[in-house]
Amino acid sequence: MKQTNLAIVVPCYNEEAVLPSSSKVLQKIMHDMIDNEQVSSESKILFVNDGSKDKTWELIKDLEAEDTVFTGLKFSRNFGHQNALMAGMKVAGDFADAIITIDADLQDDENLIPKMVESFQNGHEVVLGVRNDRSSDSSFKRWTAETFYKIMHQIGVQLVPDHADFRLLGQRAVATLMEYQESNLFLRGIIPQLGYSSEKLYYQRKPRLAGETKYPLKKMISFALDGITSFSVAPIKAIMSLGVVVIVISLIMMIYALVRFFTGNVTNGWASLMTSLWFLGGVQLVGISIIGEYIGKIYSEVKHRPRYIIETEDYSTTQSHKDNS
Numbered sequence: 001m002k003q004t005n006l007a008i009v010v011p012c013y014n015e016e017a018v019l020p021s022s023s024k025v026l027q028k029i030m031h032d033m034i035d036n037e038q039v040s041s042e043s044k045i046l047f048v049n050d051g052s053k054d055k056t057w058e059l060i061k062d063l064e065a066e067d068t069v070f071t072g073l074k075f076s077r078n079f080g081h082q083n084a085l086m087a088g089m090k091v092a093g094d095f096a097d098a099i100i101t102i103d104a105d106l107q108d109d110e111n112l113i114p115k116m117v118e119s120f121q122n123g124h125e126v127v128l129g130v131r132n133d134r135s136s137d138s139s140f141k142r143w144t145a146e147t148f149y150k151i152m153h154q155i156g157v158q159l160v161p162d163h164a165d166f167r168l169l170g171q172r173a174v175a176t177l178m179e180y181q182e183s184n185l186f187l188r189g190i191i192p193q194l195g196y197s198s199e200k201l202y203y204q205r206k207p208r209l210a211g212e213t214k215y216p217l218k219k220m221i222s223f224a225l226d227g228i229t230s231f232s233v234a235p236i237k238a239i240m241s242l243g244v245v246v247i248v249i250s251l252i253m254m255i256y257a258l259v260r261f262f263t264g265n266v267t268n269g270w271a272s273l274m275t276s277l278w279f280l281g282g283v284q285l286v287g288i289s290i291i292g293e294y295i296g297k298i299y300s301e302v303k304h305r306p307r308y309i310i311e312t313e314d315y316s317t318t319q320s321h322k323d324n325s
């Protein structure tokens, strides 16, 4: 049987603090798998430098010089985690049979990698890493994540709870994924839609090796909103229900006001008028902004801009070197 050609894709944004140690860990795992003949000696660890402003790219170049198992590609600027993953998978999909994505801070358990490969070799095209313990995350992060999964579930989006972007995809699944052309990417929502035979492997999430999270609250909220609006029009429908409720309330108010008018019990009505005015104004603004969110999405999709721009791609250059020599 042909040996599996594996690629481990690692998105990196300002990761100079963790790269030296995490690259060592991945390197060892990869070499062990190559030595055990679980994967082919052509397997690669592909770093995607997502416009880092620190020494990340220099570190990647050093790693490439040190060991041919390492390779890297560099974006022209920061395009975000999801796009870094897409670029890495697309490039890796050209040469690898199985592609694993893992964060540079190794919060996900790297020891699962050989098991993922084994699962792939047993015929699973999609292998998902699922955290069964998040005690290393702050209680705030856990609470926001839980709320997010609940909302997503309620509006009917299929997600695998506690599965982030640590997964293995076979070459075929990656090719299918590339057919999803939307520029607002929410990978963990799309993956369950791909189908294929899949398996979940459980692990414990660790604290970050070093450095700070690249997902501050603001980015987390926008990521969550992206997830919701990419997969569901439930918020637009919710505006409709809200509108109906408000209309019913105002009808009741109207009847009440008329009754008081005809019973000669007329009050100035200033308070009720002002309250309803402000209330309705608020409801309308919320409604408009939700619709605006979708229109914004449509706008960015119709522009068809590239998801990312690759400035340097070392894998193809090393390949053409080989071809020339």
Ligand code: UDP
Residues within 6 Å of the ligand: 010, 011, 012, 013, 014, 015, 050, 078, 079, 080, 081, 084, 102, 103, 104, 105, 107, 212, 213, 214, 215
């Ligand atoms: N990342 C990236 N581009 C970004 C933000 C993050 O490539 O704009 C990478 C980052 O280097 C890391 C992964 O995405 O490898 C996950 O980020 P992080 O660990 O900071 O997120 P958290 O685990 O705190 O959610």
Ligand code: MG
Residues within 6 Å of the ligand: 103, 105, 107, 208, 213
């Ligand atoms: Mg992390």
